[in-house]
Amino acid sequence: MNPSITVYVPRDVTALSLGADKVAKALVTEAAARGIELNLVRNGSRGLFWLEPLVEVATSAGRVAYGPVKAKDVAGLFEAGFLEGGAHPLGHGLTEEIEYLKRQERLTFARAGITDPLSLDDYIAHDGYRGLRRALGMTPEAIVAEVTESGLRGRGGAAFPTGIKWRTVLGCESAQKYIVCNADEGDSGTFSDRMVMEDDPFVLIEGMTIAGLAVGATMGYIYLRSEYPHAEATLKATIASAYAAGYLGDDVLGSGKAFHLELRRGAGAYICGEETALLESVEGKRGTVRPKPPLPAIEGLFGMPTVINNVISLASVPIILDKGGAYYRDFGMGRSLGTLPIQLTGNIARGGLVEKAFGITLRELLYEYGGGSASGRPIRAVQVGGPLGAYLPESQFDTPLDYEAFAALGAVLGHGGIVVFDDTVDMADMARYAMEFCAVESCGKCTPCRIGSTRGEELLDQIIVARSEGPQPGQIELLKSLCDTMLGASLCALGGMTPYPVLSALNHFPEDFGDTAEVR
Numbered sequence: 001m002n003p004s005i006t007v008y009v010p011r012d013v014t015a016l017s018l019g020a021d022k023v024a025k026a027l028v029t030e031a032a033a034r035g036i037e038l039n040l041v042r043n044g045s046r047g048l049f050w051l052e053p054l055v056e057v058a059t060s061a062g063r064v065a066y067g068p069v070k071a072k073d074v075a076g077l078f079e080a081g082f083l084e085g086g087a088h089p090l091g092h093g094l095t096e097e098i099e100y101l102k103r104q105e106r107l108t109f110a111r112a113g114i115t116d117p118l119s120l121d122d123y124i125a126h127d128g129y130r131g132l133r134r135a136l137g138m139t140p141e142a143i144v145a146e147v148t149e150s151g152l153r154g155r156g157g158a159a160f161p162t163g164i165k166w167r168t169v170l171g172c173e174s175a176q177k178y179i180v181c182n183a184d185e186g187d188s189g190t191f192s193d194r195m196v197m198e199d200d201p202f203v204l205i206e207g208m209t210i211a212g213l214a215v216g217a218t219m220g221y222i223y224l225r226s227e228y229p230h231a232e233a234t235l236k237a238t239i240a241s242a243y244a245a246g247y248l249g250d251d252v253l254g255s256g257k258a259f260h261l262e263l264r265r266g267a268g269a270y271i272c273g274e275e276t277a278l279l280e281s282v283e284g285k286r287g288t289v290r291p292k293p294p295l296p297a298i299e300g301l302f303g304m305p306t307v308i309n310n311v312i313s314l315a316s317v318p319i320i321l322d323k324g325g326a327y328y329r330d331f332g333m334g335r336s337l338g339t340l341p342i343q344l345t346g347n348i349a350r351g352g353l354v355e356k357a358f359g360i361t362l363r364e365l366l367y368e369y370g371g372g373s374a375s376g377r378p379i380r381a382v383q384v385g386g387p388l389g390a391y392l393p394e395s396q397f398d399t400p401l402d403y404e405a406f407a408a409l410g411a412v413l414g415h416g417g418i419v420v421f422d423d424t425v426d427m428a429d430m431a432r433y434a435m436e437f438c439a440v441e442s443c444g445k446c447t448p449c450r451i452g453s454t455r456g457e458e459l460l461d462q463i464i465v466a467r468s469e470g471p472q473p474g475q476i477e478l479l480k481s482l483c484d485t486m487l488g489a490s491l492c493a494l495g496g497m498t499p500y501p502v503l504s505a506l507n508h509f510p511e512d513f514g515d516t517a518e519v520r
């Protein structure tokens with residue numbers, strides 16, 4: 001028998017849904033039939049979804065990629081000598097040289113797709129836990145200063161500086177403080193949180209542990225979207241490994257400092273991603289929004305000072321502590337520093353994850369990475385930042401990804417999800433959908449959102465029916481006035497941002513609402 005050859009088949013849910021388990025089984029069966037010894041590693045996804053299942057083979061030149069592989073392709077791959085990196089129609093050469101991947105700047109996703117997500121040894125062999133080891137030798141103030149210097153802003157949507165949030169919690173006197181990870185990931189077109197949890201979960205565990213050391217919190221909770229059973233299983237297994245190896249517990253790596261971590265399954269409502277509703281939900285109550293102040297940093301979970309951060313924010317902390325705040329800060333532009341994991345979805349030829357420094361334009365993402373629309377038709381609009389994000393027309397595709405540049409357009413970057421639409425999209429339908437989404441997901445606590453969204457949906461129904469003759473007098477004015485009320489008077493950003501998609505659709509695509517002076 002020849003020496004064992006390592007072959008990688010992802011276990012990420014995207015790859016699984018495209019048949020990765022069947023491919024893995026076929027590889028094992030075919031290898032056995034040929035008397036070949038395979039070392040099959042179930043790695044995470046590289047995020048090149050259009051190539052999933054992406055099978056990789058370790059060769060002396062590096063890992064060689066084949067994809068998208070189906071079980072029926074496996075015999076042919078063996079025939080072509082893929083175990084030595086042989087040529088095959090599904091071959092892409094060295095994985096690291098694939099343009100989509102090569103041109104990325106992967107800091108937070110440095111290990112995704114490379115390692116076995118369940119293996120603590122693999123994590124450590126690829127620079128894992130270096131950030132925590134350094135943090136253990138630092139004062140809490142110095143850890144917070146490092147994160148502040150990095151310029152990291154919350155990746156969950158609001159882009160609030162993480163260092164300032166942590167400093168507030170550090171400054172509170174309290175017998176108990178908490179770290180809460182917001183893993184509810186409810187925005188349309190987003191999956192980067194899921195990828196961290198399925199493909200490199202220890203980086204999140206490490207980031208939360210560092211956050212605990214930084215602010216003096218000994219307990220952390222991950223509030224996980226209920227629709228993520230694979231992430232749940234992966235997190236459960238890796239949290240157990242971290243405890244067993246002394247990376248979690250009463251005495252983290254013999255430092256005398258405690259940090260405990262538990263998983264909480266989300267309640268399945270979009271609003272449970274809003275930080276105060278999330279706290280209510282973790283406390284076992286219905287997820288409705290709490291008025292602010294008090295800020296969760298001062299009175300959060302069970303009334304105690306609490307850091308709430310998104311998965312990507314926390315998963316970016318280990319590299320900041322390992323390589324220094326200045327290293328991270330040197331990526332990006334303006335006040336948007338570091339990198340953003342961008343998720344390309346919708347009508348796009350090459351969907352997937354692209355981690356780049358802030359400053360890349362939408363056009364580069366859509367065409368150079370995404371390869372244009374999947375349908376081959378012109379891209380008419382993209383929605384950035386989830387269901388509450390604005391629609392951007394072609395004339396705005398040269399906007400750099402930068403929080404301030406987007407704000408200047410009345411848009412948001414949110415969690416970095418980009419949903420693409422070709423020229424068959426009906427933007428009045430999209431505006432109506434935004435109101436419907438808000439009506440369905442409203443927590444009901446305030447009138448502009450609870451009632452306003454229902455009236456908005458009805459009004460858009462009337463506009464859509466009437467548009468062939470042009471909207472009835474006053475309809476558009478009424479819609480704008482309703483949006484104004486929701487923008488200014490809602491208690492939280494669900495009601496407060498629903499006007500973003502509605503008004504952007506109306507402003508940029510007036511022809512879809514009936515082309516009258518009132519619309520224009």
Ligand SMILES: Cc1cc2nc3c(=O)[nH]c(=O)nc-3n(C[C@H](O)[C@H](O)[C@H](O)COP(=O)(O)O)c2cc1C
Binds near residue numbers: 183270
């Ligand atoms: C309606 C609504 C839904 C939200 N959903 C999420 C979510 O799924 N995940 C998330 O991280 N933040 C979500 N947020 C933002 C959180 O309220 C909060 O700003 C964030 O968790 C803070 O972490 P960060 O500073 O690391 O971004 C949501 C906000 C609103 C208003």
Ligand code: SF4
Binds near residue numbers: 289446450494495
């Ligand atoms: S805006 Fe909507 S979701 Fe937010 S508090 Fe008001 S009713 Fe609840």
